[in-house]
Amino acid sequence: MNELGYCSGIENYSRYLSGRNEGEPPPTLFDYMPSDAILIIDESHVTVPQIGGMYRGDRSRKETLVEYGFRLPSALDNRPLRFEEFERLAPQTIYVSATPGPYELEKSGSEIIDQVVRPTGLLDPLIEIRPVSIQVDDLLSEARQRADKK
Numbered sequence: 447m448n449e450l451g452y453c454s455g456i457e458n459y460s461r462y463l464s465g466r467n468e469g470e471p472p473p474t475l476f477d478y479m480p481s482d483a484i485l486i487i488d489e490s491h492v493t494v495p496q497i498g499g500m501y502r503g504d505r506s507r508k509e510t511l512v513e514y515g516f517r518l519p520s521a522l523d524n525r526p527l528r529f530e531e532f533e534r535l536a537p538q539t540i541y542v543s544a545t546p547g548p549y550e551l552e553k554s555g556s557e558i559i560d561q562v563v564r565p566t567g568l569l570d571p572l573i574e575i576r577p578v579s580i581q582v583d584d585l586l587s588e589a590r591q592r593a594d595k596k
Contacts, residue, residue: 458521468520471527476535483537490541490550498529 447453456463464473487493504525511517527535541550546558576584 458517458524461520461523466523468523470523471531471535472523472525474527474535476537479537481537485537485539486542487539488542491543491545491547494541494547494549497527497532500526501528 447456460466460472461468461470466472505522508517508522508525512519512521539553541554543550544561546554551558
């Protein structure tokens with residue numbers, strides 16, 4: 447590091463550079479946010495489960511590397527946050543989802559807001575209700591019209 451200014455793979459030993467103890471959470475952007483920051487998690491029904499999955503996936507891969515001697519055990523501390531750490535360190539949070547999952551519903555309690563305006567600017571399609579008594583003939587007629595256009 448003294449000669450080149452860098453060392454490939456040094457991030458795997460970041461706990462020594464940051465002075466952390468074994469198992470302590472890594473530094474994150476949360477460390478630099480003001481105490482009144484707001485975290486907005488978009489598509490939270492997908493994002494929240496991925497937060498927990500990141501740690502488990504990273505851990506599994508690195509344990510194999512450590513086991514076979516490709517990394518030192520300290521490499522396990524260069525990692526994503528555990529879900530519990532994320533919950534503890536994250537500032538107040540707004541979960542944004544058209545289909546909130548159980549976690550978001552639990553955390554939000556009764557403070558759930560419906561979004562009335564679609565952010566994409568797309569309009570909802572017009573719904574046409576037709577009588578069920580002629581549905582087969584109607585379907586065939588619609589299919590013929592489409593086929594004639596080609």
